[in-house]
Amino acid sequence: MDIKRSLLLLCSSFGGFLFGQEKAVDTVYIFDSQMKKVKLFHPVRTITPKDIEKNSTNLSELLRFQSSIYIKENGRGAVSSPSFRGTTAQQTAFVWNGININSSFLGQGDVNNIPLFGYDQIDIKAGGGSVVYGSGAIGGSIHLNNILDFNSGFKASVYSEAASFDTYNNFAQAAFSNEKLSVKVSGSYITSQNDYKVPEFVVGNTGFHNTNGRYYNTSVNIGVAYKIADHQTISWQNQTFDASQHYPIFELNGNKTKYKAQTLRSLIAWDINKNNLSNSLKMAYTEDNFQYFADLNQPKASGADGKNYIFKNDFNYFITPKININAIGEFQVNKGKGYGSGLETVSRNVGSLSGLIRYFATKDLRFEAGIKKDFVEDISSPLLYSFSGKWNAVKWYHVGINFSKNFRYPSFNDLYWQPGGNLDLVPETSVNIDMNHEFSFGDFKIALSPYYMDIKNLINWLPTSLGYWAPFNTYRVESYGLESQVTWNKTFGKHALRLDGGYTYSKSVNKDTDLQRMYVPMHKAVGNIEYGYSLFKVYAQGMFNGLTYTTSDEKRSAAIDPYFILNAGISASLFKKYTLGFKVNNLTDTYYQTVSLYPMPKRNYSVYATINF
Numbered sequence: 001m002d003i004k005r006s007l008l009l010l011c012s013s014f015g016g017f018l019f020g021q022e023k024a025v026d027t028v029y030i031f032d033s034q035m036k037k038v039k040l041f042h043p044v045r046t047i048t049p050k051d052i053e054k055n056s057t058n059l060s061e062l063l064r065f066q067s068s069i070y071i072k073e074n075g076r077g078a079v080s081s082p083s084f085r086g087t088t089a090q091q092t093a094f095v096w097n098g099i100n101i102n103s104s105f106l107g108q109g110d111v112n113n114i115p116l117f118g119y120d121q122i123d124i125k126a127g128g129g130s131v132v133y134g135s136g137a138i139g140g141s142i143h144l145n146n147i148l149d150f151n152s153g154f155k156a157s158v159y160s161e162a163a164s165f166d167t168y169n170n171f172a173q174a175a176f177s178n179e180k181l182s183v184k185v186s187g188s189y190i191t192s193q194n195d196y197k198v199p200e201f202v203v204g205n206t207g208f209h210n211t212n213g214r215y216y217n218t219s220v221n222i223g224v225a226y227k228i229a230d231h232q233t234i235s236w237q238n239q240t241f242d243a244s245q246h247y248p249i250f251e252l253n254g255n256k257t258k259y260k261a262q263t264l265r266s267l268i269a270w271d272i273n274k275n276n277l278s279n280s281l282k283m284a285y286t287e288d289n290f291q292y293f294a295d296l297n298q299p300k301a302s303g304a305d306g307k308n309y310i311f312k313n314d315f316n317y318f319i320t321p322k323i324n325i326n327a328i329g330e331f332q333v334n335k336g337k338g339y340g341s342g343l344e345t346v347s348r349n350v351g352s353l354s355g356l357i358r359y360f361a362t363k364d365l366r367f368e369a370g371i372k373k374d375f376v377e378d379i380s381s382p383l384l385y386s387f388s389g390k391w392n393a394v395k396w397y398h399v400g401i402n403f404s405k406n407f408r409y410p411s412f413n414d415l416y417w418q419p420g421g422n423l424d425l426v427p428e429t430s431v432n433i434d435m436n437h438e439f440s441f442g443d444f445k446i447a448l449s450p451y452y453m454d455i456k457n458l459i460n461w462l463p464t465s466l467g468y469w470a471p472f473n474t475y476r477v478e479s480y481g482l483e484s485q486v487t488w489n490k491t492f493g494k495h496a497l498r499l500d501g502g503y504t505y506s507k508s509v510n511k512d513t514d515l516q517r518m519y520v521p522m523h524k525a526v527g528n529i530e531y532g533y534s535l536f537k538v539y540a541q542g543m544f545n546g547l548t549y550t551t552s553d554e555k556r557s558a559a560i561d562p563y564f565i566l567n568a569g570i571s572a573s574l575f576k577k578y579t580l581g582f583k584v585n586n587l588t589d590t591y592y593q594t595v596s597l598y599p600m601p602k603r604n605y606s607v608y609a610t611i612n613f
Helices: 005-014 022-027 047-055 059-066 410-417
Strands: 029-031 044-047 070-073 079-081 094-096 121-124 139-145 146-148 153-163 169-175 181-192 197-203 206-209 215-229 232-247 257-273 276-295 301-319 322-341 345-360 365-376 381-392 398-407 426-439 446-456 457-464 469-473 477-491 496-511 523-533 536-545 562-572 576-586 591-597 603-612
Touching: 005 197, 044 059, 047 059, 047 562, 059 070, 059 079, 059 523, 059 536, 070 469, 070 591, 079 169, 146 181, 169 365
Parallel strands: 094 139
Antiparallel strands: 029 146, 044 121, 070 079, 121 139, 153 169, 153 603, 169 181, 181 215, 197 206, 215 232, 232 257, 257 276, 276 301, 301 322, 322 345, 345 365, 365 381, 381 398, 398 426, 426 446, 446 477, 457 469, 477 496, 496 523, 523 536, 536 562, 562 576, 576 603
C-alpha cells in the first residue's frame, strides 16, 4: 500500500486528516493548520456563524451560553474575562488563525474587546495546549478561525439587528472564489446606549440605572488566498478593530469615564501541501493599543501601545503511512510603550521550538507525543511536554487520555509596572491530565471528561508595606472536575430537532487554605433545544450558574447567588434568501450578576433580519 493510498484511508477513517485528502486541500484553506490535528486527539466544541446569531450581543454572551467557560463581565459590554476550568483569565489563550493574541501587557484577552463577528468558526478546546499554542494555554484555549474556499463563485450576506437599550448590530460579508483566487471581506458595526435598569440592585435610595454604559465597536476583516502552484498557496488575513466603552457610574454626580481600544492583526502565510509533506510559513504583525479617559470631556489620562512581530514555521511530514512528525518554530519581538501609566518603553524577544510525533497504530488507535522549549528574554522557561492517545474501542465508545505540562510567562505589567513590577518572577506552570469518554447511540451522543490540574507559582498582585501593589509568585492551585456534553440531532421529513446540553463541575482550591478560589462556580450547566419545521425555527437556551464566591475566604454574604437564565427565539426563512427573527433574552426576568456589584440586564428583546445573495 503506497503512502498516498494509506493517507486517504486514514482520512476516511478519522473524518479527514491533515493534508492527505487532496480534494479537501483544493477546495478549503484553513488558516490554523494545527486545528485539524488537535481534533484528532482532543474534544473541541465548534460554534458556527448561525450559532453566533443566537447570542449576538458580544463575545462574552456567546461564550457564557454556549460553552463551559465562566465569563466575568463588569456589566453588559464592559471589561470581561474568562475562567476556564477554575483557572485565571491569564491561563486561557485566545488564538486568532493559529496566532496567540493574549495581551503582552495583561497576559490575557479582554473578551469584549475582541470582535464577535467575522469568523467562520469559533473553536473551544479544554485542557492544556502550551506545546502548540504557547503561553497561557493552561486551562484551555479559544480559537477564532477563518476559512477560505475555492471554486465557489460569489456569495454575500447582510445581518442587521435592533435590540433593547438602543442596541444595533450590523454585519455584512461578501466572498468570491475561482480555481486560483479566493477573497472574503466582512465588516461589523455594533452600538448600544446600554442604559438598562435593575430595580432590585439598590444604589442610594433607587434601583440601579446603567448610566454612562454606552459602548460601540467596528471591525473589518479581509482574507485573500491565491494558488501559485498546484500544491502551493499564499494568503493574507487582516483584522482591524476599534472600540469604545463607557464605564457605569453608581452616583448621580459620579465621574464619567471611558476606555478606548484599537487592535490590528495582519497575517501572511505561504503553504505547501503535498501527499506526505506540508509546510506553513507565517509572518504576522499585531497591535494592541488602548487609552483610558478619567473624564469624558478631557484628554486621555493614560494608555499604552503594543506591537508584536511574529514569525512561525510549521513543518509536517509522514515518515511512513503510520508515523508523522511535526516541527514548529516561532520567534516574536514584543514591544510596548505606556504613557501616563506605570509603563515606559519595553521590549522582549521570545522564541520557541517544539516537536511532535504521531503514531497511527491502527485505524482505531493513535498516539501523539510532543516536547517544547521556549526562550523568553530574561526569563527561565521550563521544558514543556504533552502526550495524547485516542482509542476507538468499539463503534459506540471512544476513549482518550491527555497529559501535559504547560506554562504562562509574566506579562509586561507583571515585570515592568512602576512602582511594583517584579523582575524576579518565574513562569506559572501546570501539570494537566484529563480523560475523554465518548458514547454514541445512533443520533444520541454523550461525552464525559474528568480532569485534574496542579498549578504552581501562581502570579498574584498583593499590597506591600510601601503602599503600592506588586506581583509575586504565591500559592499552588489544585483544580479538578468534570465536563460533560449531551447532543441529539434528528431529522424526519420537514422536521428537525437538535438538543445540546452540558454540565461542568469545577473544584479549584488554594492549596494554602483549601478554600475555593474566587469567581469559580462549582456548578455550571448550559442547554440548547432547537426545533425546525419547513421554513420555521424556534429555540430555547438556558444557563444555570451555581454559587460563586467573590472573596478568598468563601464569605457567603458576599457570594453571588445561584441563578438560571432562559433565552428564546423564533425565525422564518423566506425564498431561501431572507430570514426574519425575534429573540427574548432573560425571558424569566431574572436578577443576576457575573461580577459582584455589576448587575446584568433583565428581560430584553431583539428583532433581526438576514439577507443572502
